[in-house]
Amino acid sequence: MQDDDEEAGSNFPPFRQRAPWFGGDLQxxxxIICGGPPDLSGGERRLLQVSAGDRLAARLDRPAGVAAARPLVVLAHGLAGSETSNYVVQSARHLVAEGWPVLRLNLRGAGPSRATSAGHYHAGRTADLSQALRGLPDDLTRRGIVLLGHSLGGNLVLKFMGEGGHGLPVLAAISVSAPIDLAATAARMMAPRNVFYQRYVLAAMKRDALAPGAVLSADERIAIVSARSVFEFDDCFIAPRFGFKDALDYYESNSARRFLAAIERPVLILHALDDPWIPAGCYTAVDWPRLPMIEALLSPHGGHLGFHSRGGRVPWHDRVAASWLERRLTF
Incomplete structure (x- = not known):
């Protein structure tokens, strides 16, 4: 197997695949096969108001025996995810171990937020993110905020940053495996080689949308149950619910690639070019040198939210994220 992965211009150790997880699919x-690490013990439940009567549930974990002298890292999960998703738990564990306070935000209608908020999240619903961050107490935000988004959460975070940060003390952001071109990602998910992935993801999306407590019309329930693809789910449920003409309008309006040039604060983008869910062209087509606030590390390998590397069980993207924060932010 190839052993000499190099990210052009990177100041970080290159990603090297760990046996037996060779190739984007196994990464x-x-x-899914092995699961993730156990969750941190303890943690504080926070409920953050986003609209009249609606609050997003979040979990706060603080480093043990360490004064809160660093910015708060806010994690945004991916599609059909929550604070307990394996990749979210792994990132939280590593960052807390490195001395960072971490808030895991459950998007509207996801996980514990389903019981405290009506409606559903989508790939570009940054108003909820903005309002939730505004609801944080000063003792958590006085040293600033860092956003870290996984997959769909990464697209959300990048769009938020491209919108100017909504006047909030967001110092920097990181995205991992973000579908920055939603239309291209939906098309790739429907490709014949991704039949297994699409069934898995679509089933999770339907479970999320139909879970007890979801507020849906009869027509919306029919649209969700009847969807035969990710595109149909977005076209018949997400788009009309949020006032978009159709799925393509929803994708074009919310794809992070449209917002990258407007980013004015430091951003780290981590992505694997063998990600089976997101076409490499979404990233290789971007003229990264023309985006001075963005550092893009495009690894030849790593899969989607994989990056299982040699030298330890902590995924490469988590180690790089923590190292980048240490270099970019001063305390």
Missing amino acids: TLRN
């Missing part, structure tokens, strides 16, 4: 499936 991606490792999280």
Whole structure:
């Protein structure tokens, strides 16, 4: 197997695949096959108001025996995820171990937020993110905020940053395996080689949308149950619910690639070019040198939210993220 992966211009150790997880598919499936680490013990439940009567549930974990002298890292999960998703738990564990306070935000209608908020999240619903961050107490935000988004959460975070940060003390952001071109990602998910992935993801999306407590019309329930693809789910449920003409309008309006040039604060983008869910062209087509606030590390390998590397069980993207924060932010 190839052993000399190099990210052009990177100041970080290159990603090297760990046996037996060779190739984008096995890197991606490792999280499903093997699961993740145990969650941190303790943690504080926070409920953050986003609209009248609606609050997003979040979990706060603080480093043991360490004064809160660092910015708060806010994690945004991916599609059909929550604070307990394997990749979210792994990132939280590593960052807390490195001395960072971490808030895991459950998007509207996801996980514990389902009981405290009506409606559903989508790939570009940054108003909820903005309002939730505004609801944080000063003792958590006085040293600033860092956003870290996984997959769909990464697209959300990048769009938020491209919108100017909404006047909030967001110092920097990181995205991992973000579908920055939603239309291209939906098309790739429907490709014949991704039949297994699409069934898995679509089933999770339907479970999320139909879970007890979801507020849906009869027509919306029919649209969700009847969807035969990710595109149909977005076209018949997400788009009309949020006032978009159709799925393509929803994708074009919310794809992070449209917002990258407007980013004015430091951003780290981590992505694997063998990600089976997101076409490499979404990233290789971007003229990264023309985006001075963005550092893009495009690894030849790593899969989707994989990056299971040699030298330890902590995924490469988590180690790089923590190292980048240490270099970019001063305390």
